[in-house]
Amino acid sequence: MAAHIKELMKIMEIQFAVLETSLYLNTHPFDEKVLEKHNKLARSLRRLQTDYNKQFCPLTIGCSNFDYPWCWIDEPWPWQINY
Amino acid sequence: MWNYKKILQYPANIKKQDPEFAGLVITQFGGPDGELSAGIRYLSQMYAFPVAEGKATLNTIGTEELAHWEIIATLFYKLTQGVPPEVLKEAGLGGYYVQHGRALYPQDAAGNPWTAAYMQSMEDPVASIHEDLAAEQKARATYEYLLDQTNDPAIIDTLSFLREREVVHFQRFGEVLDLLYEYEEDND
Numbered sequence: 001m002a003a004h005i006k007e008l009m010k011i012m013e014i015q016f017a018v019l020e021t022s023l024y025l026n027t028h029p030f031d032e033k034v035l036e037k038h039n040k041l042a043r044s045l046r047r048l049q050t051d052y053n054k055q056f057c058p059l060t061i062g063c064s065n066f067d068y069p070w071c072w073i074d075e076p077w078p079w080q081i082n083y
Numbered sequence: 084m085w086n087y088k089k090i091l092q093y094p095a096n097i098k099k100q101d102p103e104f105a106g107l108v109i110t111q112f113g114g115p116d117g118e119l120s121a122g123i124r125y126l127s128q129m130y131a132f133p134v135a136e137g138k139a140t141l142n143t144i145g146t147e148e149l150a151h152w153e154i155i156a157t158l159f160y161k162l163t164q165g166v167p168p169e170v171l172k173e174a175g176l177g178g179y180y181v182q183h184g185r186a187l188y189p190q191d192a193a194g195n196p197w198t199a200a201y202m203q204s205m206e207d208p209v210a211s212i213h214e215d216l217a218a219e220q221k222a223r224a225t226y227e228y229l230l231d232q233t234n235d236p237a238i239i240d241t242l243s244f245l246r247e248r249e250v251v252h253f254q255r256f257g258e259v260l261d262l263l264y265e266y267e268e269d270n271d
Contacts, residue, residue: 008090015088019143020251022143026136027140079161083096
């Protein structure tokens with residue numbers, strides 16, 4: 001599997017865990033343990049994404065390390081990738 | 084506001100092309116119990132919703148539904164990519180092809196275009212949450228019907244994930260309903 005796809009899969013896994021904790025916290029805002037877990041996961045996610053963005057093309061507009069030329073327009077888009 | 088992240092929420096692969104199944108899975112792209120209906124429903128209800136946990140839940144789940152909408156689109160895209168028009172026609176997509184080619188168009192499995200008539204958004208939060216609970220069950224059931232119609236292990240994996248999400252969403256809306264009843268008691 002291509003290196004960048006492997007990295008995408010890792011990001012998918014952690015971003016999902018972040019989402020799940022966020023969704024839980026929406027109805028349990030006073031759960032301190034899960035809130036800590038959310039922040040810990042979010043830190044791991046941010047590290048993974050920063051590394052990915054530096055190595056490949058950034059996943060979101062608003063990253064400050066876009067190389068020349070503007071790669072945001074490049075294929076493949078997420079629906080064109082074989083995971 | 085909404086940002087876009089250039090990554091799917093969950094992988095969407097296919098083992099082989101199946102335009103006939105594409106004509107079925109499109110119901111979750113533009114049909115009554117699909118991801119677009121869910122996303123627009125929740126993101127419409129959230130503005131007037133009176134309880135903080137409810138607004139947040141509608142916002143988070145509504146946004147997630149749009150990510151699911153993208154996954155369904157990915158399945159349709161891959162199932163039809165490069166498939167010749169005659170084969171599409173044989174598979175029941177002749178009408179679709181002459182009107183849209185292989186582009187994604189939000190419609191149900193019978194060809195009815197997406198409409199806001201598929202959803203409701205009411206200021207009465209008890210009504211809206213019951214609408215949302217029903218929506219999640221209908222979506223879950225629809226995924227089960229779709230899973231009955233394919234043997235492709237890659238598609239089964241993705242649709243099973245999406246089905247599981249409906250079950251979790253149902254639970255979260257149930258929690259909002261409980262909070263809603265408490266809120267109404269406190270404010271009587």
